Amino acid sequence: MTFVLVPGAWHLPSAFDLLRGELDRLGQPSLAVRLSTAGPEPRGGLREDAAAVRAAIEAVDGPVTVLAHSYGGIPVTEGAAGLANVERIIYLAAFVPDVGESMFTLLGLPDPAETDGLFPVNDDPRAQLYGDVPDEIAERAVRQLVVQRIQPWVDRVTQAAWHTVPTTYIVTDNDNSLSSELQERMAKHCDEVHHMPTSHSPFLSRPAELAALMTGKAGV
Template sequence: MTTFVLVPGAWHLPSTFDLLRGELDRLGYPSIAVKLVTSGPEALGGLAEDAAAVRAAIEAVDGPAVVLAHSYGGIPVTEGAAGRPNVQHLVYLAAYLPDVNESMFTLHGMPDPDDTEGYFPIGDDPRAQLYADVPDDVAESAVNRLVRQRIQPWADRVTEAAWHTVPSTYIVTENDGSLPVALQESMSGHAKGVRRIATSHSPFLSRPAELARLLDEIARS
């Protein structure tokens, strides 16, 4: 049985995937949600630590794995899934998809920051930025669960890129107010396949059942 390894984006804890995990369970898929080291009340480290967390989750799966990355999570997945023989497929959901020697800053065409020891502030309106089409009660709960995010992993450069050897699919979120659709389309050129979903940045909260069905299609293909 294929297990989904779910990797959240910046500012998010594994609980952000609870609704999606319930839908995957109904389809018969076990899942694991990864806690990234650089996000949380005790946020630490950089890309190496986040990639190690992804790698450990993959290695804990007894059997084939499909790894889903959301937003920033695409960067540690690209690094951490490299060389893991049980990874059957990578899914980049509105996610950064870097090549070797790229970082989130370089993907945006920005210079590295002078100081990477602090935290990156979330926008003034995370409800609109991240959860525009999410039901009000779910969005309020999601906003209340947001945590601190270190800058360091956004500046760290990728040293291995798993998508060079592992089949991958990019899911473009067509109404995204956080990760520009044009940048998603550009990065999706690295993937073997491209799918689309007509949501804002967080379809695992706005349309978890639809997203689970799409992931089922991808896993079966």
Template structure:
């Protein structure tokens, strides 16, 4: 990769908003990376649509950048990001953080081995204990703020099949979160094998909130094609 800093396009996961990236964006700014965080239509007070709608927003954000782009996707965000980056020449890398890595014809349901639902309208409920599931190692004050920002998630987003898989042509990396209570580590390892560069961080599901500086350093290494440390 050239010395020109790419713009990092950040894609949040289910039940979240772009503000979930604020701490990480501060660390990335310190490292000299411009960034922007997209708002997915399937998440929010007016949650609607499905994977194609989310992918369209991501694709438009990438096409609006003047220069190289790296897309960073967390959790569910890996699904529409995979769809969105296919065929975009400015996208230099796709980084999955504890995220789903679908192939063509797969959905979130199929990737976790769950039966596809008969109906996908309405909202999909979050877990009874999102603090434990999503923010187990996040500092209490940060987790409290994150919990207060959780929003609705449209059910269709979990059932839509991917029609294009950008990781087949776009260089891709994966960050496995080794203490994850949301996306099981064995599932992450299986999905990470679809990428060409696997890193690990000893956090729960949200390293951008629990260890943003450490995650930013990992991202810097991946963007610069530096090998993993010992």
């Protein structure tokens, strides 16, 4: 089993370094996807991010479990559809859209008039994203945040992998970014639900616990 890890908005693949280290210790290979809409020079929209997810999965010779965090649930829902080697999707405090939905529609927001710009990080990302993360790790994570395009938050999903792929939702109960109430509503699309008493980023606050949960769900 290979774990394909897809980050949320403003995050680079390096956000998963601690989690990947724990997966290594469990003997499980992993890779983290770089989304084109986040970074020093962001480009594209949902289609480009979904294509990156799809390419990463297709590059694996064998079964895959996909972990989608936060916004990453949108391109995973689109990009993992129809791929025979995807055995499970784990939505971690993530958006779970159906066909025709977007991140904005799931949040109950109207589409903005301008979609070609950037969405700023909250004024206090430490509190929003990393509330229970140790100070040194949280400070490093804040320094590594990058700019994020608005376009993929507005783009509608055209196919939904969770209709045919087994799914697990992990609700982060003490989340200051994505409310647990909204997470639980979206989790109704999934086959099973687990809770972690963490902030939005358990891959930084409880990477060993998260890795154990992931491998258990993947049956390895």
